[in-house]
Amino acid sequence: MFNSHIVSRFRNLSPLRLILLSMGLFDELMTGFLIVGMPLLRDQLGLTYAQVGLLFSAGAISSMILEPIINLVSDRGSKRWWILGGLLVLACDFALAGTIRSFGWLLFVFIVLYPAIGTAVGLSEAALIDSAPGDGMRTMTRWTLMSSIGDLLSPLVVSAFVTLSMGWTGLCWLAVGLWLGVATILSLRPFPRPVSSHHNEEESESIGILKSLRKALRDPLLLRWAILAILPTMLDEIFIGFAALYMHDVLHVSEVVIGLVIVIHMIGGFLGLMILDRLVKRIAAHRLLIGLAVLTLPGMIGFLALHSIWLVACSLFVMSLGASGLYPIAQAGAYARQPGHSAMVRTVIGLGAPFEIVLPGIVGLVASRFGLLAGVGLLGLAPVLILIIVPKRQQM
Numbered sequence: 001m002f003n004s005h006i007v008s009r010f011r012n013l014s015p016l017r018l019i020l021l022s023m024g025l026f027d028e029l030m031t032g033f034l035i036v037g038m039p040l041l042r043d044q045l046g047l048t049y050a051q052v053g054l055l056f057s058a059g060a061i062s063s064m065i066l067e068p069i070i071n072l073v074s075d076r077g078s079k080r081w082w083i084l085g086g087l088l089v090l091a092c093d094f095a096l097a098g099t100i101r102s103f104g105w106l107l108f109v110f111i112v113l114y115p116a117i118g119t120a121v122g123l124s125e126a127a128l129i130d131s132a133p134g135d136g137m138r139t140m141t142r143w144t145l146m147s148s149i150g151d152l153l154s155p156l157v158v159s160a161f162v163t164l165s166m167g168w169t170g171l172c173w174l175a176v177g178l179w180l181g182v183a184t185i186l187s188l189r190p191f192p193r194p195v196s197s198h199h200n201e202e203e204s205e206s207i208g209i210l211k212s213l214r215k216a217l218r219d220p221l222l223l224r225w226a227i228l229a230i231l232p233t234m235l236d237e238i239f240i241g242f243a244a245l246y247m248h249d250v251l252h253v254s255e256v257v258i259g260l261v262i263v264i265h266m267i268g269g270f271l272g273l274m275i276l277d278r279l280v281k282r283i284a285a286h287r288l289l290i291g292l293a294v295l296t297l298p299g300m301i302g303f304l305a306l307h308s309i310w311l312v313a314c315s316l317f318v319m320s321l322g323a324s325g326l327y328p329i330a331q332a333g334a335y336a337r338q339p340g341h342s343a344m345v346r347t348v349i350g351l352g353a354p355f356e357i358v359l360p361g362i363v364g365l366v367a368s369r370f371g372l373l374a375g376v377g378l379l380g381l382a383p384v385l386i387l388i389i390v391p392k393r394q395q396m
Contacts, residue, residue: 016189017131019182021139023124024147026182027117030094030175032154034113040158040168041106051103055110057357063114064353070119071126071350072209075343079123079130080191086120087183091176098172120179126342127191129332133339137280137288140328140335145273148324152266212341216348221391222337223348228289228330228389230352234382235296235323238360240265242379243303243316246372253309261313268320276325285336286391289329293383293390295322300380304373326386 034041042052074082093116097109128139161170216222240262247253247261272292279288299319306312334345367375 016186016191017128019185019189020124020128021142021146023121023182024143025150025153026178027121028147028150029154029157030090030178031113031117032151033158033171033175036155036158037168037171040162040171044168045101045103045106047103047106055107058107059110059114060353060357062111063118064350064357066115067118067122068347068350070115071122071343071347072213074119074123074126075212075341076209078191079127079343080186083120083123083127084183084187086116086118086123087179087186089116090120091179091183094172094175094179098169098176122346123343126346129335129342130340133335136332136335137285137329138277140332141273141277141280141325144324144328145270145277148266148269148273212344213347216338216341216344219337222334222345224389224391225330225334225337226345226349226352228386229327229334229349230355231382231385231389232323232327232330233356233359234379235319235326238363239376239379241360242363242367242372242376245367246376247309247312250372251307251309251312257309261309261316264313265316265320268317269324272321272324273328275321276328285329285333289326289333289390290387292322292325292329293386296326296383297322299323300383304377304380323383326383330386 038052041047070082089112093109093113096105100106100109125140125143128143129136132139157174158171161167161174164170244258244262247258248255253261276288276292283291296319299315299317299322302315303312303319306315331349334349335342338345363375363378366378
């Protein structure tokens with residue numbers, strides 16, 4: 001029932017809008033090559049654990065510095081050329097990644113990769129929002145759903161390439177072909193024009209970029225929605241990683257069963273997003289966010305308190321059912337505060353990047369000092385924080 005509903009919704013989209021929505025899928029699929037396929041790259045170049053960590057840290061820092069600048073400048077005109085440029089840089093970057101034989105060049109690849117993803121993929125999301133600002137929640141729900149499909153496909157593609165003995169180089173050339181294919185298709189289609197009021201257009205022309213940013217930072221509701229968009233990070237990949245360690249080290253579950261439990265967790269997320277797609281026009285954003293945070297809480301408590309692995313799996317399913325919708329609702333709420341200026345909103349949300357960078361380290365320190373349960377429990381505070389911060393009435 002839900003599957004046919006989602007398929008029918010996607011069929012009604014224009015080809016350009018469907019391709020832009022699929023950018024989240026391509027992003028998770030191909031950046032997943034770097035994560036799932038890291039053992040292949042490590043063995044090929046003989047990398048140490050410290051070097052692997054440095055690659056991701058350098059990429060995150062590069063993105064934190066360059067993305068806000070790109071976002072601010074892109075908001076002054078069409079995002080078309082920024083997106084196409086980002087796609088071409090990604091294709092060249094993966095081509096280089098497939099041929100390099102030294103750590104120095106690989107470090108350069110990661111430094112370029114992260115801001116290129118933010119430009120190509122992040123601005124695709126922004127262009128979708130600008131073209132239909134009144135439909136932001138539905139757009140973000142579908143974007144997140146497509147990204148989840150990419151998350152699921154990435155390890156399957158890596159496994160298939162390993163089975164076929166095509167290895168790291170084959171994965172990189174597949175990424176090159178896909179990014180170039182997307183760039184070619186997008187270059188042949190006219191981009192949607194941003195929908196903004198005449199007042200917004202005059203205001204954009206009369207004040208500079210930095211003044212616009214300062215004005216946005218003085219909007220307390222935008223800042224509130226930006227924080228709400230960052231908090232779901234605590235229940236994403238970081239949580240899954242530490243939850244897997246908790247199940248292995250504390251509950252003494254085998255890797256095979258852990259993998260099955262994570263699949264159950266992912267199914268809950270898919271189902272949650274499908275249900276959310278049907279509710280976005282019927283229930284106000286702040287009410288949806290409160291309801292999903294409340295639903296997430298018992299799942300988190302059950303995960304931390306129960307010791308039967310199947311009850312833990314049920315708890316993760318419930319938690320994922322609620323948590324999957326937190327990010328798209330909050331992100332859409334932030335976009336709604338600045339219609340026609342989605343890249344400006346992305347800049348404000350991007351100011352929370354240091355939190356995302358240091359969060360794994362903080363959780364690791366807590367887990368080392370007080371135990372894994374405490375570390376996972378720290379991440380489990382996300383729905384509580386959301387309930388504290390979320391507007392208690394419609395303020396978008």
